Amino acid sequence: MNEALRNTILSVDDRLTHATVTWLDTPGAPGGEQDATDGRGHGRADDGTPQDGNTVEEDAYLVAAMASAALAAAQARIAFAADLPLNDRKVRVDGAATEAAEKILHQAPFRIRVAAGEGERDDSPGAHSGQWLGVPDDTSPVVDGVFDYVDGTELAANGHPGALTLGGFGNDVRPVPDLQAFAVLAPRELLDELDIMSRPEDCVVPVLHRIAELTGKRPDSLTVSTHTIGSKPMHQTLVDLMRGCVREVLVPERVTVEPPYLLSLVGLSEPRIDSMIGAIGLSELAFAAGLVDLIAPGLGFVFRPASISGPRAEPHLTSLDALYRFSEDEEAALRSGGWDKDRQYTSKDLVRPGTSRAAALFAVTDNPALGLRGPSPEGDDVAHVEGFLIKQAAKVGRIRLGYRR
Numbered sequence: 001m002n003e004a005l006r007n008t009i010l011s012v013d014d015r016l017t018h019a020t021v022t023w024l025d026t027p028g029a030p031g032g033e034q035d036a037t038d039g040r041g042h043g044r045a046d047d048g049t050p051q052d053g054n055t056v057e058e059d060a061y062l063v064a065a066m067a068s069a070a071l072a073a074a075q076a077r078i079a080f081a082a083d084l085p086l087n088d089r090k091v092r093v094d095g096a097a098t099e100a101a102e103k104i105l106h107q108a109p110f111r112i113r114v115a116a117g118e119g120e121r122d123d124s125p126g127a128h129s130g131q132w133l134g135v136p137d138d139t140s141p142v143v144d145g146v147f148d149y150v151d152g153t154e155l156a157a158n159g160h161p162g163a164l165t166l167g168g169f170g171n172d173v174r175p176v177p178d179l180q181a182f183a184v185l186a187p188r189e190l191l192d193e194l195d196i197m198s199r200p201e202d203c204v205v206p207v208l209h210r211i212a213e214l215t216g217k218r219p220d221s222l223t224v225s226t227h228t229i230g231s232k233p234m235h236q237t238l239v240d241l242m243r244g245c246v247r248e249v250l251v252p253e254r255v256t257v258e259p260p261y262l263l264s265l266v267g268l269s270e271p272r273i274d275s276m277i278g279a280i281g282l283s284e285l286a287f288a289a290g291l292v293d294l295i296a297p298g299l300g301f302v303f304r305p306a307s308i309s310g311p312r313a314e315p316h317l318t319s320l321d322a323l324y325r326f327s328e329d330e331e332a333a334l335r336s337g338g339w340d341k342d343r344q345y346t347s348k349d350l351v352r353p354g355t356s357r358a359a360a361l362f363a364v365t366d367n368p369a370l371g372l373r374g375p376s377p378e379g380d381d382v383a384h385v386e387g388f389l390i391k392q393a394a395k396v397g398r399i400r401l402g403y404r405r
Helices: 001-013 055-078 086-105 153-158 202-216 235-244 259-266 282-295 307-314 328-336
Strands: 016-023 111-116 130-135 142-151 164-170 178-186 223-224 248-250 275-281 300-306 357-365 376-378 382-391 396-404
Touching: 001 055, 016 357, 055 086, 055 142, 055 153, 055 164, 055 357, 055 382, 055 396, 086 130, 086 142, 086 153, 086 164, 111 282, 130 300, 142 153, 142 282, 153 328, 178 202, 178 282, 202 275, 235 248, 235 275, 259 282, 275 282, 282 300, 282 357, 282 382
Parallel strands: 111 142, 223 248, 223 275
Antiparallel strands: 016 396, 111 130, 142 164, 164 357, 178 275, 178 300, 357 382, 376 382, 382 396
């Protein structure tokens, strides 16, 4: 698989000078030979998984597109004038990443139906639900795509660590509008039992106690990740309640980028989380649900749709009460996709178990949590981009690509 994937990646983008694929030793995906250049796992030349040509092509185009987006976003930031406003910087970063990724994806020899993306809200650049990419041929195979060409755009625009490009392929991913959700990561057997229809601040402690009970832990031994309170304080009360119940609540300093926390489940970051609780964009949730299906299928999300406009109208709230104050346009967007604002859902309503095909993420800026460097020059002629390709059964390939500058 290694050689076929490497060669196919190189054939997708003529700017590429070399590609390295190192399969890591993660729980559920035992490795082999040590990779001397990688201190985070064990490499292997072949994971023994038979793959047809279509799967290798899908993986190669996904990797090439997300890596190209990361490089373009990083290069866009370098060109900023010192006095360019933050919002303009963010639009340019998103625009450069979108153009770079979709240039690759439009060349794919299969059809890609975008089920989730962040290109609808505020008319910003990015993928959008219902968009088609790839070969315009009705007889070609179809995969569903979930894309966030820059997750953590503000981080990328300011050159702060932690920005990533995200992309995933699957089958029968349910399309979502560009809104958000209140979500809880929990063992799959709990998802239909947990009740999150009351105020988040009222339901969170019973939810944590039930997760602890099922996993055989004490609540005060749990580690939970949540949403930042750096940009808006609406999670403050929720964070305070959880801190009074569990061992540790991981609160991002500036911007919430979820995948590093989820990848702690296979040892790629620390500390390992027991749950993730808080608001999350529906497109990010679709990616997260697909990622969990690949690396930890015994877990899943229970969630209910939430508003973007409600919290924007009340930015100083320290509770999540405004999450469910929908605008008429938001209610219409949910109805058009068959979603109900007054009920809760689980991962299987979004991503059918076992149907995720692959996920890829690449560093736009340095990512210390994952041990990834942002695009960097080496010598005068080559820039390197680093990321991961994640496959079923928690198979994780560390990818390093070199580009002609």
